[in-house]
Amino acid sequence: MSRYAEPMARLIEELKKLPGVGTKTAQRYAFHVLRSSDNDASALADAVRALKASLRLCSICNNVTDVDPCAYCSSPTRNQRLVCVVEEPTSIASIERTRGYNGVYHVLHGTLSPLHGVGPDQLRTRTLLTRAANGELDEVILATSPTLEGEATASWLASQLHHQRPASPDSESLNIAPLRITRIATGVPAGSDIEYADEVTMSRAMDGRRDL
Numbered sequence: 601m602s603r604y605a606e607p608m609a610r611l612i613e614e615l616k617k618l619p620g621v622g623t624k625t626a627q628r629y630a631f632h633v634l635r636s637s638d639n640d641a642s643a644l645a646d647a648v649r650a651l652k653a654s655l656r657l658c659s660i661c662n663n664v665t666d667v668d669p670c671a672y673c674s675s676p677t678r679n680q681r682l683v684c685v686v687e688e689p690t691s692i693a694s695i696e697r698t699r700g701y702n703g704v705y706h707v708l709h710g711t712l713s714p715l716h717g718v719g720p721d722q723l724r725t726r727t728l729l730t731r732a733a734n735g736e737l738d739e740v741i742l743a744t745s746p747t748l749e750g751e752a753t754a755s756w757l758a759s760q761l762h763h764q765r766p767a768s769p770d771s772e773s774l775n776i777a778p779l780r781i782t783r784i785a786t787g788v789p790a791g792s793d794i795e796y797a798d799e800v801t802m803s804r805a806m807d808g809r810r811d812l
Contacts, residue, residue: 608634662707662724664689672704679703681738683728685757687711687745695743703741711749712756720756732779733764739780746786746804754783 604612608630615626633641657663658670661683665671672678672692682703686692689707706728710718731737740761744750758781787805788797797805 657707657724660727661705662709662727663692663705675704677702681736682741683731683737683739684741684743685728686743687750687753691743703739706740708744708753708757711744711747711753713749723753725757725760729760729764732761735777737779738777739782741782741784743784758783 611630611633612623612626615621615629616623618626621629633644636644654666655664656666656668658665658668658673660669660673663670663672667674673680679702683706684695684701684703685706685708686695687708687710692705692707695701695705708723708725710723712718712720712723728740732740742754742757744754761779761781764779785804785808787801787808788794794802794805
């Protein structure tokens, strides 16, 4: 039998479903809500309901949005023919902080992971592959994480994109330029000491070297 009243125990169990939230943290959050004013508790509940009711996935890029198409896909100032592919919507903020990218995005909502039952059919790639096949894109940047799953996903997606729009005489006759497919560079982080870089990181840094 739970040592908490049923409403408290229920809230704790729901909070434990959040990523990175264990039992102790869930209990602390639950008691914080209990001690909050009625207005604050209602505002939190309303925000959660509004999140589920108002947000959806962009029909073009799969980013989380309250309008469709999203602000990136509908922007007249962004290069709609340059697409950066990311694993999750949260990755977009990291790229935007660089202030050096003016294209649009495509969100996969995951990576290939056979051990967790995630195959190609579970990734949201349909609209990206269709746009590539129709000649709507000039370049696709694969910005998945440099993990085993991220690398496998980038490799698989690159092969799919090449298959959709190969550089062939047919493409030229249709006036469709070959699609450029690139992978983000990885290597030694800025401000770190190469003495502590592992062999994979150092290898990537050497492969991604550029002229000065």
